Amino acid sequence: GAVVSQHPSWVICKSGTSVKIECRSLDFQATTMFWYRQFPKQSLMLMATSNEGSKATYEQGVEKDKFLINHASLTLSTLTVTSAHPEDSSFYICSARDFLSTDTQYFGPGTRLTVL
Amino acid sequence: AQSVTQLDSQVPVFEEAPVELRCNYSSSVSVYLFWYVQYPNQGLQLLLKYLSGSTLVKGINGFEAEFNKSQTSFHLRKPSVHISDTAEYFCAVFNDYKLSFGAGTTVTVRA
Numbered sequence: 231g232a233v234v235s236q237h238p239s240w241v242i243c244k245s246g247t248s249v250k251i252e253c254r255s256l257d258f259q260a261t262t263m264f265w266y267r268q269f270p271k272q273s274l275m276l277m278a279t280s281n282e283g284s285k286a287t288y289e290q291g292v293e294k295d296k297f298l299i300n301h302a303s304l305t306l307s308t309l310t311v312t313s314a315h316p317e318d319s320s321f322y323i324c325s326a327r328d329f330l331s332t333d334t335q336y337f338g339p340g341t342r343l344t345v346l
Numbered sequence: 347a348q349s350v351t352q353l354d355s356q357v358p359v360f361e362e363a364p365v366e367l368r369c370n371y372s373s374s375v376s377v378y379l380f381w382y383v384q385y386p387n388q389g390l391q392l393l394l395k396y397l398s399g400s401t402l403v404k405g406i407n408g409f410e411a412e413f414n415k416s417q418t419s420f421h422l423r424k425p426s427v428h429i430s431d432t433a434e435y436f437c438a439v440f441n442d443y444k445l446s447f448g449a450g451t452t453v454t455v456r457a
Binding site: 234236262264271272273274276279321323325333334335336337338339340342 | 378382387388389390391392395397436440443444445446447448449450452
């Protein structure tokens with residue numbers, strides 16, 4: 231099956247620094263990638279949708295200047311949490327969809343971000 | 347707009363017993379429905395999906411779900427659970443090229 235990887239799997243940073251999370255589709259071309267945020271014991275909340283080569287579409291309430299998304303190639307999308315604060319601590323999960331399957335998303339293993 | 351309601355937040359169950367996880371959705375249009383499983387500190391894995399056709403859908407790990415349009419439900423079942431089925435389960439509806447997730451159901455399987 232299709233595999234999506236995320237790097238790093240966990241990261242701890244100081245308040246005020248920026249953190250970049252990578253999401254890669256390993257064996258397929260992902261025309262669309264999604265970024266989700268998950269708080270403990272809660273569901274996944276969609277943050278943004280990114281299509282390769284174009285600007286990401288952010289969900290209502292998500293600060294686009296805070297959470298920078300780049301989808302420069304068909305196999306890589308990055309999420310940069312800028313000037314991170316403790317309230318940004320969360321589990322970030324990406325998913326990817328290839329152009330052949332509009333309904334199925336393949337999820338990455340997630341990145342645990344802790345901001346001190 | 348789509349919404350998904352998972353009626354049970356936690357379901358404790360004994361090993362080898364059956365389990366049913368309830369999911370209801372609201373939609374004014376045809377929907378695609380999914381069940382995902384999340385093991386601790388991991389991403390989501392697709393269990394099964396309903397797109398069209400037979401309302402009884404079989405998935406991985408012995409799970410199955412039944413789409414009921416009149417009751418707008420998509421309940422997940424497994425006739426005999428294992429300890430390894432302990433996980434978080436999410437029901438999701440797909441529309442407008444996006445997934446909307448329910449709040450999740452925590453299944454804890456005890457020996």
